[in-house]
Amino acid sequence: MTPSTPDLPATELAVTFAWRGRAAVLGVAGEIDLVSAPEFGEVVDAVLARGPEKLVVDLREVTFFCSAGLQVLASAHRRLAERALCVVSDSPVTSGPLRTTGLDTWIGVHPTVDEALT
Amino acid sequence: MRPEPFRCHGVPAAPASLRRLRHELMAWVLAGGIDESHAGDIVLASYEALANVADHAYDGGEAGVVDVDATLHPGRLEVVITDHGQWRTPVPDPRPVSLRGRGLLLLRASADRADISSGDQGTVVTLSWDLDPVPDVR
Numbered sequence: 001m002t003p004s005t006p007d008l009p010a011t012e013l014a015v016t017f018a019w020r021g022r023a024a025v026l027g028v029a030g031e032i033d034l035v036s037a038p039e040f041g042e043v044v045d046a047v048l049a050r051g052p053e054k055l056v057v058d059l060r061e062v063t064f065f066c067s068a069g070l071q072v073l074a075s076a077h078r079r080l081a082e083r084a085l086c087v088v089s090d091s092p093v094t095s096g097p098l099r100t101t102g103l104d105t106w107i108g109v110h111p112t113v114d115e116a117l118t
Numbered sequence: 119m120r121p122e123p124f125r126c127h128g129v130p131a132a133p134a135s136l137r138r139l140r141h142e143l144m145a146w147v148l149a150g151g152i153d154e155s156h157a158g159d160i161v162l163a164s165y166e167a168l169a170n171v172a173d174h175a176y177d178g179g180e181a182g183v184v185d186v187d188a189t190l191h192p193g194r195l196e197v198v199i200t201d202h203g204q205w206r207t208p209v210p211d212p213r214p215v216s217l218r219g220r221g222l223l224l225l226r227a228s229a230d231r232a233d234i235s236s237g238d239q240g241t242v243v244t245l246s247w248d249l250d251p252v253p254d255v256r
Contacts, residue, residue: 033140034133034169064140066165067221093158100227101220 008046011039014061017047020117024052029061037068044076055080056116058088065094070103077106086116121150124188131172131184131201139186140165143197150190152249160195160247163228164188166221167199167243173221195247202240 008015013036016027024047032040047055055076059065077085086108089095098104110116124146129139140161147157164186171184185200226232229245 031137033137033165034172035137064161064165066162066169067224068169070220092155096158097162097220097224101223103220 009039009042011043012036013040013043015043016058019052020056020113022052023054023056023117024050025056025058025113025117027058027061031064032062032069032072033064033066034068037072040069041072041075044072048076048079052084053081054084054086054117056086056088056113058113059094060088060090062094065097067097067101070097070101073098073107074103077103082106083108086110088113088116120190120192121146123190124186126187127185128183129186131168131182131203133172136165136168136172136184139168143186143188146188147195150195152195156195156247156249159228160197160245163225163232163245164197164199166225166228167245170221170225171199171201171203171241193249195249197245199243199245200240 008017012030013032014029016025018025026043026047028040028043030036044055044057057073057076062069073085073087085106087094087098088111089098089109090111095104095109098107098109108116124143126139126142129135143164144157144161147160148154152160168184168186171182182201182203186197187200188195188197225243225245230248231244231246233244235242235244
């Protein structure tokens with residue numbers, strides 16, 4: 001994965017982006033709360049505008065996650081084909097809110113990017 | 119030794135100040151010897167209550183203020199979030215993957231007890247968690 005993120009909106013979140021075939025892999029690091037969720041949404045919008053068949057959002061470097069972040073993921077899910085949005089999480093900080101709210105029924109939660117891509 | 123109660127009053131219900139408040143609450147919780155998993159739940163539920171205030175309580179006007187009090191009792195931790203605006207229960211979105219309305223679900227699921235009482239003067243959200251009575255002697 002390349003560390004550079006040309007053409008993605010500037011954000012306080014550290015963002016990485018890479019293509020894996022027709023799948024877009026977006027890595028995000030930092031706290032996703034009321035301050036940063038709008039920017040997280042803009043970055044996801046910019047990636048979706050590139051027309052990926054599948055979007056993998058790697059949340060392993062996210063240290064806080066709440067309903068504001070879930071709202072961004074739910075919105076992305078609606079704009080993709082069924083099962084085309086996946087999340088990478090290895091911590092209850094990010095997987096907990098997805099599971100508690102049942103969003104993991106629609107958005108797959110995987111421990112690694114490779115497992116999310118298969 | 120139990121820490122002094124956490125008291126943070128008159129905080130603007132705006133994103134940047136609510137983030138700072140969350141960091142301060144997390145520092146207080148960890149200083150009280152609470153384990154990381156409980157600390158995450160405590161801070162998440164409290165933040166969802168604060169986010170609801172920012173989102174609804176002062177709709178249409180300038181940002182109001184919110185008060186947070188937290189106390190560590192033997193075997194129990196309590197967080198009280200008080201606002202002086204109008205609490206609005208989010209309108210449910212009937213679509214299967216709705217965009218909104220997950221905040222209260224997370225709030226209730228992350229606390230052992232959650233009580234929301236709304237009146238003319240504002241809303242009081244009381245959250246509490248049961249803890250190991252002697253968390254630092256194991």
